[in-house]
Amino acid sequence: MKHSPFPLNVFGGPDAVKDFLNPDCNPPLPLVEIPRRLNPFARDGIRIFAKLMNFLPLANVKSLPAYNMLLEKEGGAGGLGGIHSLIENSSGNTVFSLAVIGRLFGIPQTKAIVSHEVTWGKLQMLRFFGTEIMVNEEPICPDPGDKESGIYKAKQIGKERGWFNPGQYDNEANPRAHERWTGPQIWEQTEGKITVFCAGLGTTGTMVGTGGYLKGKSSKIIRVGVARQPNNPVPGVRTPNLLREIAFDWKQATDHLEDVGTKESFEKSLELCRGGIVAGPSAGFALQGLLQFLSKQKEQDKLDSMKNEDGEVVAVFICPDSPFPYIDEYFEYLDASHFPNIEHEELLINKSGEKKKSKHENKTTRTEFEVDPLDAYALAYPVSPKEAWVQLKDRGGVAPRKGISIIDVRPYNEFIHFHLPGSERMDSHDITDNLSKLSKKWKDRKVFLVCAMGIRTRVVAEFLREKGVEAYSIKGGAAEWSALNLPRWRPNICNVQDKDRGGSV
Numbered sequence: 439m440k441h442s443p444f445p446l447n448v449f450g451g452p453d454a455v456k457d458f459l460n461p462d463c464n465p466p467l468p469l470v471e472i473p474r475r476l477n478p479f480a481r482d483g484i485r486i487f488a489k490l491m492n493f494l495p496l497a498n499v500k501s502l503p504a505y506n507m508l509l510e511k512e513g514g515a516g517g518l519g520g521i522h523s524l525i526e527n528s529s530g531n532t533v534f535s536l537a538v539i540g541r542l543f544g545i546p547q548t549k550a551i552v553s554h555e556v557t558w559g560k561l562q563m564l565r566f567f568g569t570e571i572m573v574n575e576e577p578i579c580p581d582p583g584d585k586e587s588g589i590y591k592a593k594q595i596g597k598e599r600g601w602f603n604p605g606q607y608d609n610e611a612n613p614r615a616h617e618r619w620t621g622p623q624i625w626e627q628t629e630g631k632i633t634v635f636c637a638g639l640g641t642t643g644t645m646v647g648t649g650g651y652l653k654g655k656s657s658k659i660i661r662v663g664v665a666r667q668p669n670n671p672v673p674g675v676r677t678p679n680l681l682r683e684i685a686f687d688w689k690q691a692t693d694h695l696e697d698v699g700t701k702e703s704f705e706k707s708l709e710l711c712r713g714g715i716v717a718g719p720s721a722g723f724a725l726q727g728l729l730q731f732l733s734k735q736k737e738q739d740k741l742d743s744m745k746n747e748d749g750e751v752v753a754v755f756i757c758p759d760s761p762f763p764y765i766d767e768y769f770e771y772l773d774a775s776h777f778p779n780i781e782h783e784e785l786l787i788n789k790s791g792e793k794k795k796s797k798h799e800n801k802t803t804r805t806e807f808e809v810d811p812l813d814a815y816a817l818a819y820p821v822s823p824k825e826a827w828v829q830l831k832d833r834g835g836v837a838p839r840k841g842i843s844i845i846d847v848r849p850y851n852e853f854i855h856f857h858l859p860g861s862e863r864m865d866s867h868d869i870t871d872n873l874s875k876l877s878k879k880w881k882d883r884k885v886f887l888v889c890a891m892g893i894r895t896r897v898v899a900e901f902l903r904e905k906g907v908e909a910y911s912i913k914g915g916a917a918e919w920s921a922l923n924l925p926r927w928r929p930n931i932c933n934v935q936d937k938d939r940g941g942s943v
């Protein structure tokens with residue numbers, strides 16, 4: 439591992455920012471042991487360390503391969519001369535990192551090909567960093583081999599004059615970034631005593647690069663890869679099914695595979711954050727995967743065999759990014775018992791200018807007005823989801839059952855990406871401002887309310903209920919409906935059933 443030429447972390451001169459983003463010019467990223475209270479195996483001689491990739495200047499793990507893909511291209515045949523634009527299939531950390539780093543390499547424009555199901559928040563983040571956006575009709579975790587996928591399209595555009603497609607899914611410079619920086623850092627920081635390495639699997643670059651490096655140093659090291667359970671949105675990682683589509687030889691680089699769900703990931707991340715290790719949902723995801731693995735080893739009496747010469751297991755897990763872009767999601771996936779109450783909540787005026795809440799209505803958490811998307815589907819539509827997809831394709835629509843209204847309160851630009859068949863768009867404040875009129879209109883109907891994540895509609899459902907309307911908020915909102923692959927109408931595009939989906943990288 440190279441040692442930083444800037445030991446006091448001061449970067450000056452014309453290349454100051456480029457140096458600042460260059461991992462060779464920075465100290466190793468922190469490796470922090472988690473508190474004993476968060477480590478159920480502390481008494482078994484197991485030490486668990488968090489590798490904080492969110493301490494990179496761009497605050498995310500993907501900025502390392504983004505940097506290296508440009509660095510290797512610059513140093514390779516053809517270099518970066520004449521390239522004015524980057525194009526990448528990503529709606530997450532990779533592409534905004536490319537946009538920022540690209541400018542420092544003299545490339546003014548970066549374009550992201552994003553899934554049409556990307557959240558509005560993510561799109562805004564990309565635009566915040568000046569990334570151009572092209573929407574493509576595809577699941578969030580596309581199949582790289584599919585010719586309609588953004589990955590394929592980015593490759594084609596990348597061949598045009600002046601364009602370069604770094605291609606995180608099969609560019610060896612992705613895992614090589616971790617082989618060059620993450621692996622050696624961890625090896626030196628643990629003084630070669632690491633025995634278990636654990637990382638979430640997205641493109642698998644982190645695991646292939648870091649895991650490969652560490653295994654080369656000591657064949658005893660066990661590499662634990664963590665995949666997402668189906669229908670469990672955690673940003674950046676794939677399900678075992680979706681991992682099959684990845685070009686890197688991640689199987690060879692993974693000794694054990696664990697799969698982890700949404701709630702545990704967000705819960706573990708919250709515990710880490712409150713304990714002083716501020717790391718996002720996919721850090722909680724990796725930690726949970728590691729704990730599951732250790733627990734199995736303990737059950738099988740294998741912990742002792744994993745110990746190093748000091749009689750310890752030294753386990754390191756990757757923290758890919760910070761919790762801040764996902765704060766709403768913590769409140770979405772974790773129930774109220776995880777969070778402090780708000781005193782005098784009734785005095786708050788919520789964002790859309792809706793009424794103050796009465797003292798007895800402290801109901802911003804899950805309520806009986808909420809309904810799971812699958813239950814909502816069964817109540818609202820007369821045909822099976824499979825049949826509904828066929829009807830959407832053949833007839834261009836599916837009518838809800840009699841007496842059902844489906845109201846979508848998301849902004850128009852999200853509604854036109856996709857919406858529930860037969861749903862109607864309305865602003866939430868138009869509902870709360872016209873409660874008397876609407877309660878008459880909806881008196882004998884069941885009203886299902888949809889928003890992005892199922893948070894805003896809880897409040898709207900409460901207001902309607904007070905007026906005697908049988909209103910329901912769909913849990914998890916449009917995001918969960920889509921994650922469950924329930925039928926969706928997408929204006930102007932063919933309605934084809936997708937495969938599994940998940941967070942983007």
Ligand SMILES: Cc1ncc(COP(=O)(O)O)c(C=O)c1O
Binds near residue numbers: 499637638
């Ligand atoms: C936010 C985020 N991005 C990306 C990844 C995946 O990294 P890689 O693409 O190297 O597998 C993860 C893994 O946990 C992640 O949490």
